[in-house]
Amino acid sequence: MGIRARRTVAPSWPPLPLLSGLLATLALAIAPHALRLPLWLIVLVAAVIAWRYLAAQEKLPMPNKWMLLTLAAAATLGILLQYHTLFGRDAGVALFTLMVTLKLLELKSARDVWLVIFLGYFLVLTHFLYSQSLFLAAYLFFITWLFTINLIAFSQPRAQLPWRTQFKLSAQLLLQAVPVMLVLFVLFPRISGPLWGLPSDAFAGQTGLSDSMAPGTISHLAQSDAVAFRVEYAGKLPSPILRYFRVLVLDRFDGRTWSAHRARPMNDTLQPRGEGTRYTVTLEPHNKPWLPVMDFADPASLPLGSQLNADFSVTQKESVQQRKRYSATSYSAFGGTLTMEADDLPRALQLPPTGNPRARELARELRRASRDDLDFANKVLAKFHNEPFVYTLQPPRLGSDSVDEFLFDTRRGFCEHYAGSFAYLMRAGGVPARIVTGYQGGEFNQLGNYLIVRQADAHAWTEIWLDHRGWVRVDPTAAVSPSRIEQGIASALPAGEALPLFLREPSPWLKQLQFSWDTLNNRWNQWVLGYDQERQVSLFARLGFGIISWQDLGVYLLIGVGSIIGLLALFTLRGRAEFTGKVERAYAAFCTRLARVGIVRGVAEGPLDFATRAKTLRPDLAPRIEAITRLYVALRYGAEAKLEWVRNFMQMVARFKTKR
Amino acid sequence: MLTLNFQRLFPLLSKLISSHRDSGTIELNRKRIYILPTRRGLVFAVFLLAMLLGSINYALSLGFVLTFLLAGLGLVGMLHTYRNLAGVKMSAGGAAPVFAGEMAEFYLCFDAPGARPAIGLRWQKQPPQWIDLLEPGQQCAPLLIPATQRGWLVPSRFTVFTNFPLGLFRAWSYADFGMRCLVYPKPLTNPLLPLGENADQSGALATQQEGAEDFSGLREYRLGDAPRHVAWKASSKNEVLLTKQFATPGAATLWFDWQILREPDTETRLSLLAGMVLEAERLQQAYGLRLPGKEYAPGVGVAHQEACLTALALFGKADTEHAAAKNISFPRES
Structure with a gap:
C-alpha cells in the first residue's frame, strides 16, 4: 500500500497495453474513411500506426523531430496534389486524418494522449459529413465508447483498474449521458442555413436527376437503388399509372441533349378538377433546387419558399442539401385558361436545323397521313408498339444522329430514348412537344404505409400541346412496355437481361425484411436526421407551447439539463456506502429466502440468534447458514474487511437455496 | 496539473x-x-x-x-x-x-x-x-x-x-x-573526531572507559525503539514485539560537548553532535551530551538516543521536549 511519486514520462511511455488500446481505437475510428481516402494515405496511416506500435516494443526507433516534419510536409503536399486544395470536405478530412495519425509519433506526455483522444472524438464527427445511416451511427457510438475507455484508462496515474471494470464504467458514463443528450438534442435551438460558406464539395456525390437528358443519363441512374424520396399519402394510394412525379421540363434540344430553359412562375389562374390527393414528400438531398411533386400540384398547397412554375415543376431558391419534408396537394387535371406565352410556342417547336434526316422524313410522312395532331401522336405510338422496339437498361451507344439511329437501326432503348425520339418526331411534324423528367411508380411499403421512390424509378415522358386541351401527357414508354408503368421497372425489362441485384424479385420474407429496414430508416430520417428548425417549432407547437422562441428553448434547456443532472446526482450519490450496501442487500436476500420457507427474522433479532434458530429449523442448511452468518458478522462488525470477502459473501448468498 | x-x-x-x-x-x-x-x-x-x-x-x-x-x-x-x-x-x-x-x-x-x-x-x-x-x-x-x-x-x-x-x-x-x-539535525561525521573501537582521548571528547556493552535482557517493544534492536526471533515466539536491552557497564563513556566543538555555526555543531550520537549508538558505547544549559547523563539505548537527538533537534527552538514526546507515535503496520 505504498504511494509512489507521479510517474515520470519515460521513453517507454505510454505503457504498451494502454498504447495498444489507443492505436486500435484510432484505427477503428479511421476505418470508415478507408474507402474515401486515397490509397497511399491509407497505407501511410496504417504504417504510422504500425510504426508506433513497434516503437513501443522497441523494435523500431521513434522518428526524430526532423523526420516527423518531413513526413508531415510530404504527406500534406501529397494531399494538395491529390485534391488540388487543402480545404473543402474531402481534402480537409484527409488532412485531419493525417495529422491525428502523425500525432501518435509524438506522444510525449499525458497531454498529448488526451489531445489525441479529443481529436478522435472529432474524427468520429467527420464521418457524418458522408453518411448518417443507422449502421454507421451504431458503429460510431461503439467507437465513442472505446475512446471513452481510453480516456478513463489514461486518467489513472497509478495501477489500472481491471479492463472489465473500465469497459463497464465507460458504458455506464455514456448511458448516463444519454438523457442529457436527448434533452439537448430536442431543446437546443436549431437555426436554418449554414453559419459560414460551405466548401463546394460539401454535398458532392449525391445522386439524382440532372438538369439535362441525353441517351444514357436515366438508364444510368436506374442502376441505383438509392432512395430518391418517400411519399406518405393522406388518403388512398393512387394507382401506379397516376404516380407521375414531375421534376423538370426540358424543351431545348441540341441534336443530342435535352435541356431546360429558365423556368418562369405560373401566372395562369387554375381551377382544380376532380378530387385532390394530399401527400407529404420526404426528399433525400440531391443538391439541386427542385422538389418532385405528383402531377399536377396545386400552387396553394405548396410549402413556403417554393414556387410552381408555368410548366408545373416546383423549385425553391436553394439547393436541397438536407433531407427535406414538404406537403402538397395534386389534382389529375386543372381547368381554366392555360395559355402559351409568345415565346413558348417557337421553343416547343425548336429543332436543330440539320441532322436526323430519316426521322424528319418519317414525321412529315406520318403527319400527312393523320387527321389531326392527336392522331399523329397515336400513329407514332402505334409504330413504337407494333414494330420490334425493345425496352432495355443496356441500350447500345448512339452516334451523332441519335434519333435516326435509335428509330431505324438499334431500336433498343430506355425511357429517355423513347421520350426523346417521340418529342423529336412531334416537333418535326409541327406539334409543340417537350420532355418531362421525374419519377414514376415507386414501391409501397405496407409496414410503414408510405411509397418508396428510388433513383431506379427515374423516368422521362413527353407532353404535347393540343389546341383547346393544353399540354397533354404522352408516355411513349407505355406504348413499348406497358408493364413499366403499371408494375415497375423490374417487370418491364426483358427476361434475359441481367437486373441490378436490388431489382430482382426477392423472396417474400426478404421483401418483408427490406420493408422493415426501410421503415426503420424512414423513422430515423424523419425524427433524428430530419430534426431541424421546422420540426422543432412544429413539435413544440403540437405540444401546446405555441410558436417557441430560442430564448424559451434556452430556458427549458437549462431547466431540463439541470434537473437531469440533479436526478443523476441523487442516483449516484445516494447509497454512498457501496461496500456495506452490497453486503446488506445480499444479507436481506438471504433473509428473504429463509422467510419464504417460513423462517422469518424477528424485528429485533440479531443475526447470530436468527442463525441459531434457523439452523434448528433447517438442520440440512445449517453449515451454509453458519458460514453466511459468520462472514456477514465479520463484514459488518469486524475491524477488517477485504473486497474479496464481499464478493465471496455475495456468491455464497447467490448459491444459497432453501429447496430440499 | x-x-x-x-x-x-x-x-x-x-x-x-x-x-x-x-x-x-x-x-x-x-x-x-x-x-x-x-x-x-x-x-x-x-x-x-x-x-x-x-x-x-x-x-x-x-x-x-x-x-x-x-x-x-x-x-x-x-x-x-x-x-x-x-x-x-x-x-x-x-x-x-x-x-x-x-x-x-x-x-x-x-x-x-x-x-x-x-x-x-x-x-x-x-x-x-x-x-x-x-x-x-x-x-x-x-x-x-x-x-x-x-x-x-x-x-x-x-x-x-x-x-x-x-x-x-x-x-x-x-x-x-x-x-x-x-x-x-542532519547527522554529520567529523573526520577529526574518529569514533572507533579504540577511540583515543583526543581533545574534543572526554572518554571514560566503563567496560564493554552487554546484552542484559528483553523488554516489551515501545514505540520509538530502533528496528535493529527488535529481537525478531524472540518476538516470533511471543504475541508481542520484544526489544533487546543492553547494559552499558564498564565501557568507555563519551561526552559530546557543545562547547568543545570549534565550528562557529550552530547548525553544523548540532549536525556533528547528531552524527556522534548515531556513531556511539552504533558502537553501543555509552555517551553523554552537554548542551548549553542542558546535560544528558551518559547512557546508551534507544530511549537515550532519542532524548539526545530530540534535544539536538529542538535546540534553540521554543518547543519543549515534553510536548514532543507526546506526539511521537508510530502507526500500526497497515
Missing part, C-alpha cells in the same frame, strides 16, 4: 479554510469538496464547441447527437469525480522522527465507502502521490514530505484530490490534522 489556483482566486476563503484545523476523523462531504474543471476539461469544452459549430454549419443531426452525448459525458463525469471523493473518511496517524534531508512519512488512514481509485495527495508544490482505495475497511499510506530543517515539521494543510474517471474535472478537499514530525 491543478491549473486553477484556488488560493489565488479566492484568497480570503482560502485563508478561512487553511486556518481550520481538523481533529480525529473527517468525512469528505458536500461542505468540504470543491470541484472545478481541469485544463483538460476546458480544452474538451473547446472541442465540443468546435464540434457544435461544425454540426450547425453542416446541419449534421448526428453531429448534434455526438456533441450533446459528449457534453452529457462531461457533466456525468463531473458527478463521478465528485463521488470519487465523497464519503471517504480520513484520519491522521503519526509520523516517526526523521533526519533532515530525509522524507517525513505522515501516515494517513482512509476508509472508503466503495471503490475509489486514483486519489491524489498533494502537499504544497510537491508532486502528488496516489493511492487507490479499492478495499473496504481502513487503508493507510504515508504522505511523503521532504524534511529540510531540524525541528518540528508541521505540514499543516494538504490537499486530497481526484480527477478520476475522465480527468475533465478535479474534485479536491483540504485537510489539516495538525500533524507534525520531529526532524533531527
